[in-house]
Amino acid sequence: MDLFNSPYLFLASGLVAGLVIGFFLRKRVVEGNEKNIKAQSRQIIETAIVEAEQLKKEALLQSKEAAYKVKQALEEELQADRDELKDERRQLKRKRDGLKREWDSYDRKQLELYKNEKRLKQLKDEWQEKHKEIDNLIGKQRYELSRLAGISQEEAKKLLMDSLESEARMDAAKRLAKIENEMKVEADRKAKNILALAISRYAGDYVADRTVSVVPLPSDEMKGRIIGREGRNIRAIEAATGIDIIIDDTPEAVILSGFNPVRREVARLALLQLINDGRIHPGRIEEVVEKVTRELEVTMREAGEQSTFDVGVHGVHVELMNLLGRLKYRTSYGQNVLQHSLEVSFLCGIMASELGVDVKIAKRAGLLHDIGKAVDHEVEGSHAIIGRDLAKKYGEAEEVVYAIGAHHEDQPPQSVIDVLVQSADALSGARPGARKEMLESYVKRLEDLEAIANGYEGVEKSYAIQAGRDLRIIVDSNKVKDEEATLLSLDIAKSIEDKLTYPGQIRITVIRETRAVEYAR
Numbered sequence: 169m170d171l172f173n174s175p176y177l178f179l180a181s182g183l184v185a186g187l188v189i190g191f192f193l194r195k196r197v198v199e200g201n202e203k204n205i206k207a208q209s210r211q212i213i214e215t216a217i218v219e220a221e222q223l224k225k226e227a228l229l230q231s232k233e234a235a236y237k238v239k240q241a242l243e244e245e246l247q248a249d250r251d252e253l254k255d256e257r258r259q260l261k262r263k264r265d266g267l268k269r270e271w272d273s274y275d276r277k278q279l280e281l282y283k284n285e286k287r288l289k290q291l292k293d294e295w296q297e298k299h300k301e302i303d304n305l306i307g308k309q310r311y312e313l314s315r316l317a318g319i320s321q322e323e324a325k326k327l328l329m330d331s332l333e334s335e336a337r338m339d340a341a342k343r344l345a346k347i348e349n350e351m352k353v354e355a356d357r358k359a360k361n362i363l364a365l366a367i368s369r370y371a372g373d374y375v376a377d378r379t380v381s382v383v384p385l386p387s388d389e390m391k392g393r394i395i396g397r398e399g400r401n402i403r404a405i406e407a408a409t410g411i412d413i414i415i416d417d418t419p420e421a422v423i424l425s426g427f428n429p430v431r432r433e434v435a436r437l438a439l440l441q442l443i444n445d446g447r448i449h450p451g452r453i454e455e456v457v458e459k460v461t462r463e464l465e466v467t468m469r470e471a472g473e474q475s476t477f478d479v480g481v482h483g484v485h486v487e488l489m490n491l492l493g494r495l496k497y498r499t500s501y502g503q504n505v506l507q508h509s510l511e512v513s514f515l516c517g518i519m520a521s522e523l524g525v526d527v528k529i530a531k532r533a534g535l536l537h538d539i540g541k542a543v544d545h546e547v548e549g550s551h552a553i554i555g556r557d558l559a560k561k562y563g564e565a566e567e568v569v570y571a572i573g574a575h576h577e578d579q580p581p582q583s584v585i586d587v588l589v590q591s592a593d594a595l596s597g598a599r600p601g602a603r604k605e606m607l608e609s610y611v612k613r614l615e616d617l618e619a620i621a622n623g624y625e626g627v628e629k630s631y632a633i634q635a636g637r638d639l640r641i642i643v644d645s646n647k648v649k650d651e652e653a654t655l656l657s658l659d660i661a662k663s664i665e666d667k668l669t670y671p672g673q674i675r676i677t678v679i680r681e682t683r684a685v686e687y688a689r
Contacts, residue, residue: 468493
């Protein structure tokens with residue numbers, strides 16, 4: 169079988185031809201794609217180059233703009249520095265001119281100083297020469313005076329020193345009187361303003377109790393029941409209370425008499441309960457008196473608590489409050505001591521607020537200043553010292569303790585609080601009608617005042633007037649000079665303070681007059 173003439177050969181040649189044709193076709197397709205890729209690549213590259221050029225131009229413009237701004241800012245800053253340098257140069261020029269003027273002035277002053285020193289040296293030399301001449305003249309004068317007077321130089325010096333000392337004392341007295349008058353006027357004005365303000369702001373009532381109490385009766389028949397059979401009821405009441413019962417002709421009333429106000433109050437309350445109850449016999453009397461005594465103790469404690477509440481003082485020991493309550497039934501020259509203590513506390517607080525002092529401490533010291541009077545009949549000593557010890561015992565502050573002890577000069581005042589308590593105490597006790605004074609002690613105090621004044625040399629007469637608040641002293645004008653009158657008033661005031669005890673203050677007025685008398689004939 170002929171292989172090349174067979175159909176297989178034809179198929180194989182066709183297949184080869186197809187492969188060749190397919191190869192060339194594929195090659196042409198690949199070459200076409202490669203051309204397209206290259207074209208696209210060139211286009212992308214060209215586009216990128218254009219964009220890069222555009223970005224380059226924009227970046228260049230931005231950098232130029234930033235550089236321009238920086239340059240402008242630098243130029244402005246440089247201009248500001250130039251202006252500042254110009255200002256500094258002008259200031260330096262002004263300072264230089266000023267220094268030049270000052271230097272010229274300094275030169276002139278130095279020249280003047282040199283001339284003045286030269287002139288001063290000349291004057292000093294002249295003064296020394298004149299001083300020598302004066303010394304020589306004084307020496308000659310002293311020699312002549314000693315020769316003419318017949319006394320030595322030492323004796324002359326002594327006479328001169330005595331004369332100078334007398335003149336100095338007189339000048340000192342004059343200045344002392346002037347300064348004292350000025351200070352008195354100013355201090356008196358301020359003190360009067362503060363006291364007047366304190367008095368006007370305080371509107372409390374005072375109570376002037378006496379040593380008797382009156383008990384009203386429903387009828388005069390009750391007097392017989394109070395007396396009892398053979399006087400046993402009245403004796404039982406007097407024995408249980410320690411108070412005298414006076415039954416006289418007074419209609420529908422009996423009088424209780426006694427110096428102990430607490431006992432007198434117990435007797436009054438007990439008698440009122442017995443009268444209301446109607447059962448009056450010794451057993452019932454003792455029972456009622458014991459009951460009233462317990463009730464009165466509660467009443468006194470409540471009065472003490474109320475007094476601390478009224479003045480705004482807190483934290484007071486309970487024993488001190490009990491003692492304050494006892495002052496409700498204690499009197500001094502007829503003045504109720506508890507009311508007096510409240511008044512002193514209020515006055516202290518008002519004056520302390522005006523002076524800028526601690527108001528609470530001032531009120532506390534004023535309220536407790538007479539606390540010693542609650543037990544002064546049981547303890548020996550001054551009520552001020554007793555009160556001081558009680559306040560210290562029950563934990564009061566040192567300022568309060570000292571003020572209590574100093575309010576009657578038992579110890580010298582050391583602070584403003586001490587003086588305020590003294591002033592308020594005198595102010596409360598010295599008001600007209602606040603206290604009653606026995607005639608004998610009143611007259612004795614006036615006599616003592618006049619006796620102290622009459623004991624000084626040069627005093628002719630003395631008169632205690634204004635209830636002993638004012639002492640007028642008439643002196644001999646030949647023995648007491650005007651300047652010595654001031655010293656005399658000070659000495660008498662000091663002597664009165666040392667020797668007498670009195671409420672408030674006493675004004676000493678020294679009167680000196682010169683009379684020239686002649687007759688026309």
